[in-house]
Amino acid sequence: MGKLNYPSNEILSPSKLQRKNYDHIILWMLANNESCEWSNFEQKPIEIPISTLSRHFTKLIFKGFIEKFARGQYKITPKGKKKFNELSKERKKERTLSYPPKIILKSGRNYSHWILWMVYNNGFCKRADFLEEPFSINQSSLSKSISSLIQKGFIINENKRYLITQSGKVEYSKILQQYDLDRQTILEEERKRIDEITIKTSQFFDKFKITDDHVKFRFLNNVLKLNYSKVKAILKDEEDFHKIILFISINHPDFYPDYLFFEDFSRYYTIKKRVLYFWVNEIVESDLYDLKFFKIEFSPDKYYYFHSDGKLEKILRAITEEHIATNKYLEKFGRSGSLNSIIDDILDEICETLFSNHLKESFREFLPRYIKYLAYKIEIKKELKETYDKLEGIIWQNMTDLMQSQNSEALETQYEDKIKEIDKEINLNPNNYELYNSKIRILLYFNQYNDVLMVLEKMMALFPEKEIDIMIKKAYTFKKDKNLEAGLEIIEELLEKYPKDNTLHNYKVYWLSYLGKKQEALKILRSLIENEPEKGIYHDTYGEILITFKEYEKAIEEFQKAIEINSDDWFIHQTYIKLGICYTALENIDLAVQNLKIGKKLTSKIISDFETKNKWLAIVDLFLAEIEEQRYLLISN
Known part of the structure; x- marks a missing residue:
């Protein structure tokens, strides 16, 4: 064998930011020499x-790129030459990356912001992209940031390339608002997001022959604010999701009297x-999304929907606030109206400008709740900096009293x-702990x-022995109010006082x-299982956490352990349902149905905590309905 040709140092010893591509080295040797011996690659x-x-x-x-033609002798195949050319082109091809504006790079080491910006604006990024200028993130910090972003979804x-998800795009959009970017930059970034969603929605419109521009606009406006990844x-x-x-x-309400009933819509x-x-x-109805929706009941099976901060709600808010303010000002001159008269005035105006007169009575029922909503929004403002803010606070601060002072049952909301009712019962039985719990619910x-x-503060004073239960409720309230960190602080404070309470450790896991x-x-959780192996609930929690991160196979193992340890414990009905959810995700329909039905049967037998019972029954029915629909579609096709 004559003198061998060898690859350049650039291929043999790439920079520290790149890994050796052994496939490329081997194919290079065989492509640039008639053949090679095994030992040539060891030396x-x-x-x-x-x-x-x-x-x-x-x-x-195995892939047919090289072949062994004699003992210890190898040569490249035509297929291998093609692969070698591809790898060589890939090396020569330099990606031109877009980098974040200086204001983002100079605003502290917000690595997660940098990473999201890069993967959004470059389609994908490799780990090495963040190790060099202008980032120079150290390996440890980069690993931590990437891991956190992956866990959050x-x-x-994918194949050592980092890609942004739909949730990531929403998060990226939020991040941009934190920086003092120029108007054009913000508009450009938002335009990209809208363009991407518009492509999907256009396909949806074409498929279902949706041609009304007003419907298209409302749909797109809603889709931009409601992130599918949440559900x-x-x-x-x-x-x-798009159909919903x-x-x-x-x-x-703008489309009144037109309406599409649930049954007609689902069929069509x-x-x-x-x-x-x-x-x-x-x-x-729930707080699933930050976007607040309002529901107008025209009849028991006919509802209209509109959301906060849309054109309609902004006008309604302006009209409502003006009438409330007018009433407050006139009060100073000895002229004040009742809530009845304020609502009448609002109705007269909105039914001339915003809504059909036929919706007047529906809005009469709706307005007390809406006024309470506006009053609550003002009440929870953290700071009243400007003169108008302070004036607004004064105008609204007594609105709740005004509403509650009305004797007309027609104006009393379900909430009031x-x-x-519960306050009356508490007055009669002030030491009944469960009554306070009912009020909290x-x-x-x-x-x-x-x-x-x-209420929780009052309960702490009355029932100090219930401290843990009360403080957990406080943490849960912060969670509902989207303040997870405050909830975690409460649990950690409890753990400082009660370090051996494993139930608290289990709560901390959820947080x-x-x-x-x-x-x-x-x-x-691993520590809890090790300390109390006889408690199946820790395996149940373990499985639930794994579901959160879409590790369904591992979750199944944990749920099965929970059932094996405590087959008749109070939580097992939930375990079976969660097992069914995992099997559904893995498309093992038979096992999904089997476990969902067991879970449903066990849930139906519960004779307490009907709220939780109904929640789990709704979940299991939803999954069974989904499976039934999928089976129907398979048969139809």
């Missing part, structure tokens, strides 16, 4: 470790009525009725978080998972 200047060499040779032979790792774990089909948003968008757009009804209520349902905290701190959460 200088190649020096590939034997185990590495064996692994790569086996792979390249903002980026994914993706349960609602598997994004198209179904379409239902809300179509049934807007081929979505299960139960699924449609469940998710419309989740989006509109329930609170008055009502307040939480109506998002009255400040009132909840006040850590809410904050995306997977490894910390699982570390605590």
Whole structure:
């Protein structure tokens, strides 16, 4: 064999930011020499470790890129030459990266912001992109930041390339608001996001022949604010999510008297009525999204929807605030109206300018709740800096009293009725702990978080022996109010006082998972399992945390351990349902149905805590309905 040709040092010894590509080195040698011996790759200047060499040779032979034609002799195949050319082009091709503006780079070491900016604006990034200028993030910090973003679902790792997810795009959009970027930059970034979503929605419009521009606008406006990734774990089909948003968008007060009923919509757009009804209520009634929706009941089966900060709500708010302010000012001159008269004045104006007169009585029912909502928004303002803010606070501060002073039952909201009723019972039985719990549930349902905290303070004074239970409720209230850190602080303070209370450690696990701190959460759980192996609930919690991070196979193992240890414990009905959810995610339909039905049967037998019982029954019915629909579609096709 004559003198061998060897690759350049650039290929043999790449920079510290790049890894050696052994496939490329081997193929280079065989492409630039008639043949090579095994020993040529062990010796200088190649020096590939034997185990590495064996692994790569086996792979390249298996893929048909090289062949062994004699003992210890190898040559490249035509297919291998093609692969070699591809790898060579890849090396020569230099990616031109876009980098964040200086204001983002100079605003502290916000590594997660830098990473999101890069993966959003460059399509994908490799780890090495962050190790060099202008970032120069050290390996440890980079690993931590990337891991955190992956756990939160903002980026994914595909073949050592980091890509942004839909949730990541939403987060990226929020991050931009934190920087004093020029108007054009913000508009450009938002335009990119809108363009991307518009492509998807255009396909949706074409498929379902949606041509009304007003419907299109409302739909797009809603989709931009409602992130599918929040419900993706349960609602598997994004198209179904779009249908649900379409239902809300179509049934807007502007379109009165037109209306599409649940049944008609589900039949026309081929979505299960139960699924449609469940998710419309989740989006509109719960605090699933930050966007606040309002529901106008025209009749028991006919509702119109509109959201806060839209054109309609802004005008309604302006009119309502003007009438409230007018009443407050006139009060100073001895002229003040009742809530009845204020609402009449508002109705007269909005039914001339905003809504059909036929909706007048529906809005009469709605306005007391809406006024209370506006009053609550003013009440929770942290700072009243400007003169107008202070004036606004004065105008609204007594609105709740004004509302409660009305004797007309027609103006009393469901919330007020329930609170008055429970307060009467508490007055009669001031030492009944469960009555206070009932009041808290009502307040939480109506998002009255400040009132909840006040009740909890009172409970602490009356029932100091219930400290842990009360403080956990306080932490939960902060969670509902989207202040997870404050909730975690409460649990950590409790753990300082009661370090041996494993139930508190279990609560901490949940809070850590809410904050995306997977490894910390699982570390605590492993310790709990080791200390109390006879308690299946820790395995149940372990499985639940794994579901959060979409590790369904591992979650199944934990749920099965929980059932094996405590097959008749109080939480087992939930374990079976969660098992069913995992099998659904893994598309093992038979086991999914089997476990969901067991969970449903066990849940149906519960004779206490009906609120939780109904919640789990709703969840299991939703999954069973989804599976039934999928089976129907398979049969149909």
